[in-house]
Amino acid sequence: MNNNAFRNLSYGVYIISTWDGERPTGCTANSAMQITSSPATIAISINHDNYTNQCIEKSGRFAISILAEDSDPSIIGTFGFQTGKDVNKFDSVAYEVRGEMPVVKEGCAYVTCEVINKMETDTHTVFLGKVVDADVLSAGVPMTYAYYHKVVKGKSPKNAPTYIAEEPKEETKEEAKSIKYVCSVCGYVYDGDIPFEELPDDYKCPICKKPKAVFVKKEV
Amino acid sequence: MNNNAFRNLSYGVYIISTWDGERPTGCTANSAMQITSSPATIAISINHDNYTNQCIEKSGRFAISILAEDSDPSIIGTFGFQTGKDVNKFDSVAYEVRGEMPVVKEGCAYVTCEVINKMETDTHTVFLGKVVDADVLSAGVPMTYAYYHKVVKGKSPKNAPTYIAEEPKEETKEEAKSIKYVCSVCGYVYDGDIPFEELPDDYKCPICKKPKAVFVKKEV
Numbered sequence: 418m419n420n421n422a423f424r425n426l427s428y429g430v431y432i433i434s435t436w437d438g439e440r441p442t443g444c445t446a447n448s449a450m451q452i453t454s455s456p457a458t459i460a461i462s463i464n465h466d467n468y469t470n471q472c473i474e475k476s477g478r479f480a481i482s483i484l485a486e487d488s489d490p491s492i493i494g495t496f497g498f499q500t501g502k503d504v505n506k507f508d509s510v511a512y513e514v515r516g517e518m519p520v521v522k523e524g525c526a527y528v529t530c531e532v533i534n535k536m537e538t539d540t541h542t543v544f545l546g547k548v549v550d551a552d553v554l555s556a557g558v559p560m561t562y563a564y565y566h567k568v569v570k571g572k573s574p575k576n577a578p579t580y581i582a583e584e585p586k587e588e589t590k591e592e593a594k595s596i597k598y599v600c601s602v603c604g605y606v607y608d609g610d611i612p613f614e615e616l617p618d619d620y621k622c623p624i625c626k627k628p629k630a631v632f633v634k635k636e637v
Numbered sequence: 638m639n640n641n642a643f644r645n646l647s648y649g650v651y652i653i654s655t656w657d658g659e660r661p662t663g664c665t666a667n668s669a670m671q672i673t674s675s676p677a678t679i680a681i682s683i684n685h686d687n688y689t690n691q692c693i694e695k696s697g698r699f700a701i702s703i704l705a706e707d708s709d710p711s712i713i714g715t716f717g718f719q720t721g722k723d724v725n726k727f728d729s730v731a732y733e734v735r736g737e738m739p740v741v742k743e744g745c746a747y748v749t750c751e752v753i754n755k756m757e758t759d760t761h762t763v764f765l766g767k768v769v770d771a772d773v774l775s776a777g778v779p780m781t782y783a784y785y786h787k788v789v790k791g792k793s794p795k796n797a798p799t800y801i802a803e804e805p806k807e808e809t810k811e812e813a814k815s816i817k818y819v820c821s822v823c824g825y826v827y828d829g830d831i832p833f834e835e836l837p838d839d840y841k842c843p844i845c846k847k848p849k850a851v852f853v854k855k856e857v
Contacts, residue, residue, distance in 0.1 A: 422746040422771035423671055425703045425779045426679075427649030450668040451643055451798040452682045453760045459646075460680065460756075460763060462672045483645045526645040536680075536756045536765060540673045543680060543763070545756060551642035559645040561781060578671040 423579065428562035432482040432496050433461055434512075434519045437472045441507045441519030444469040445497030447562045448578050449481050457548040459530055462541045464576035468502040470542055473532065479546060480529040482521035485557025489523060490569045494625030498603045509626075516550025525557035541578060569624070570606050598632040600625060607632065648782035652702040652716050653681055654732075654739045657692045661727045661739030664689040665717030667782045668798050669701050677768040679750055682761045684796035688722040690762055693752065699766060700749040702741035705777025709743060710789045714845030718823045729846075736770025745777035761798060789844070790826050818852040820845060827852065 434443030448462040459481065463470045473479045484492065495506050511522040516529035530546025537543075560569075562579070597606050598613040603625035607613050613632065620629040654663030668682040681699065683690045693699045704712065715726050731742040736749035750766025757763075780789075818833040819826050823845035827833050833852065840849040 418768070418770050419772045420677065422703070422748055422773050423677065423679075423768075425649075425746040425773065426669060426671060426701075426748075427647060427779050427781045428670065429645075429647030448670040448672070449646060450648065450670050450680075450682065451646060452668070452763060453758045453798055455760070457640065457643065458758055459643075460670075460682070462670065462680070481646075483642070526642040528642055528646075534756055534758075536754055536763065538673050538678055538754070538765065539676070543672060543756065543765070545758065545763070548638070548643075550638055552639045553642050553645065559647050559783070561647045561783075563779070563781075578673055 426579075428579070430484045430493060430560045430562055430565050431461075432484065432492065432521050432524065433463060433469060433473075433479055434482065434507075434521070435469060435472045435479045436476045436519070437468070437501065440505060441512060442469060442472055442501035443480075443482075443496055443506060443519070444501065445493050446577075447565075452545060457551075458533065458545055459528060459548060460543055460545050462543050462578050464541050464578075466540075466576055468500050472501070473544060474542075477532045478518060478530065478549075479532070479544065480516070480518035480520050480527055482524035483526045483528075484521070484523070484560045485525035485555060486560045486564055486568075487557050488521075488525070488560065490565075490623055491626050492521060492523060493565065493569070494603050494605075494622065498625040515552065518550075520554075522554070525555045525559055526553045527551065570608060595636070597635055599635045600627060601631045601633050602627045650704045650713060650780045650782055650785050651681075652704065652712065652741045652744070653683065653689060653693075653699055654702065654727075654741070655689060655692045655699045656696045656739070657688075657721065660725060661732060662689060662692055662721035663700075663702075663716055663726060663739070664721065665713050666797075667785075672765060677771075678753065678765055679748060679768060680763055680765050682763050682798050684761050684798075686760075686796055688720050692721070693764060694762075697752045698738060698750065698769075699752070699764065700736070700738035700740050700747055702744035703746045703748075704741070704743070704780045705745035705775065706780045706784055706788075707777050708741075708745070708780065710785075710843055711846050712741060712743060713785065713789070714823050714825075714842065718845040735772065738770075740774075742774070745775045745779055746773045747771065790828060815856070817855055819855045820847060821851045821853050822847045 428447035648667035
């Protein structure tokens with residue numbers, strides 16, 4: 418069995434949000450798919466360890482904000498690499514309430530759902546949601562997971578269904594054994610024109626917004 | 638509610654296959670997503686009216702062949718616009734048996750699964766499969782559903798979860814009111830350099846392989 422085959426499945430990049438009481442919360446996800454067209458239903462998969470999971474369970478509702486290629490990639494890190502239990506992720510990400518749900522303003526579209534069924538697995542809950550509201554917010558091109566990995570150079574957190582523990586090195590002759598600076602929090606690999614050492618002290622990881630100090634030197 | 642928002646969800650293009658007794662059968666699908674990473678499970682959504690649904694139900698197994706951008710688009714039509722009840726779809730599409738399942742040779746990767754759970758909706762079954770075998774078959778770029786629509790100019794059959802009855806016209810000034818030839822079986826819009834009338838009599842739709850005669854003149 419070659420787990421790399423799973424990498425060929427195509428996904429988008431979404432923020433799954435809901436209410437934690439009066440407070441909005443959410444997490445980054447790549448797994449959302451339409452299940453039926455009439456009435457429209459959509460399934461999402463959320464790790465049991467994600468705080469969002471229990472909040473969806475309690476509120477019975479969720480929203481899917483669809484990120485675009487031109488959405489600020491730091492949104493992915495804000496929602497993907499910290500827990501909504503401790504942090505109000507929406508403090509730093511603009512949102513509006515649509516269909517009574519918090520929706521990321523920078524997304525190109527959103528869908529809000531009411532949970533009508535679910536399927537449990539060892540680590541994730543598949544929530545089936547009946548669509549309550551949906552709209553297009555901009556003409557942006559939806560970001561695919563492949564685009565996130567190739568262009569934004571993002572990584573998957575450990576709770577993602579698509580996480581593979583040992584990511585294979587994709588070496589070319591030119592890149593072999595080159596030294597890169599990697600964010601120790603989210604795995605982002607710095608690839609800018611300015612040498613990493615010369616970046617200003619207030620440089621922050623574009624994905625998870627952690628400071629320059631969390632970057633580590635690695636042979637990639 | 639604006640149903641067009643759903644079009645911003647990203648998908649791949651897959652052939653979901655299984656055994657109909659001794660015979661391989663399958664259908665085209667865009668909805669497949671990894672649910673857990675350890676043990677690896679993948680969910681697919683199949684319309685009740687698809688013959689493949691009852692065959693998966695009986696055999697308890699399915700395979701996902703992931704199509705690539707350079708896969709022959711006629712495979713999509715062969716599996717998407719006719720029923721496996723009447724036709725042996727694999728008669729015209731090369732396959733090999735991997736992980737005891739029929740897998741499309743032209744795919745860039747495959748995953749075979751054993752059904753371990755399912756969730757019913759009014760029109761579709763969401764099958765949860767535990768991965769039995771998986772491999773990468775070629776270095777091809779996985780075809781996204783967006784690529785299929787924009788580049789291959791394919792349409793969705795009525796059984797697809799993502800089917801929207803009235804597809805909005807995407808008109809630009811240049812294209813407005815132009816006459817096009819459209820395949821009445823699968824919806825493929827002919828867009829070649831040779832005027833449609835001058836195509837040879839044995840021209841076949843590149844998606845569903847139906848003859849030139851099924852094309853109809855339309856204002857698009």
